[in-house]
Amino acid sequence: MSLVTFILLAVAATANAATGVATFNNYDAQSGVACSGFSSTNSQGNGIYAAALGDLSPLWTGSECSGSIDSSNCNGSGGCIDCTGPSCSGEGQCGQCFQISCAGSLDGETSGACTGNTIIVKIIDACPATHPENYCKLAEFGGNVPANQCCEAAGVNAFDIATTAQSALSTFQYNLNINIEAVSC
Numbered sequence: 348m349s350l351v352t353f354i355l356l357a358v359a360a361t362a363n364a365a366t367g368v369a370t371f372n373n374y375d376a377q378s379g380v381a382c383s384g385f386s387s388t389n390s391q392g393n394g395i396y397a398a399a400l401g402d403l404s405p406l407w408t409g410s411e412c413s414g415s416i417d418s419s420n421c422n423g424s425g426g427c428i429d430c431t432g433p434s435c436s437g438e439g440q441c442g443q444c445f446q447i448s449c450a451g452s453l454d455g456e457t458s459g460a461c462t463g464n465t466i467i468v469k470i471i472d473a474c475p476a477t478h479p480e481n482y483c484k485l486a487e488f489g490g491n492v493p494a495n496q497c498c499e500a501a502g503v504n505a506f507d508i509a510t511t512a513q514s515a516l517s518t519f520q521y522n523l524n525i526n527i528e529a530v531s532c
């Protein structure tokens with residue numbers, strides 16, 4: 348293989364690679380999802396896990412979710428009073444699969460480790476920055492969750508992944524830095 352060919356292949360191989368953060372959600376306990384035609388279950392079949400993509404993520408395609416940030420929807424200690432979420436009808440990544448691996452603890456946990464395993468997640472939901480359940484967690488509204496752990500950080504790929512995938516990725520207890528690659532399902 349020539350050096351030029353090698354470099355072109357290397358560029359192609361990394362073209363789909365990205366980094367981001369993972370939080371975890373129990374889809375089995377949720378009533379619905381933003382992507383029409385998908386069910387709110389942790390397992391999406393064939394060993395694939397459910398995930399929501401934050402609408403401020405660079406990987407998000409289509410229009411962001413509707414809605415706005417309104418402090419009157421927050422209870423002042425991290426929760427929401429009116430917890431109605433916005434419409435995310437423009438979400439372009441619905442049904443897309445991504446290969447995810449752990450790149451470390453996001454919270455600075457000192458006990459635990461990445462497993463080294465990769466998993467496949469399928470985007471079935473959105474994690475909207477304009478959802479009160481997200482923005483009310485920010486310190487400015489009385490919460491204590493960092494912006495990159497509640498889908499509020501612009502420029503960060505935010506994946507809210509099925510809780511059942513947690514132990515496959517790491518032995519950390521909480522949120523993770525992740526490596527991300529778009530793959531076919």
Ligand SMILES: *[C@@H]1O[C@H](CO)[C@@H](O)[C@H](O)[C@H]1NC(C)=O
Nearest residue numbers: 421422423424425426427428
């Ligand atoms: C605000 O909401 C959170 C989350 O639901 C709850 O834990 C907390 O007790 C609420 N605080 C007040 C002051 O209502």
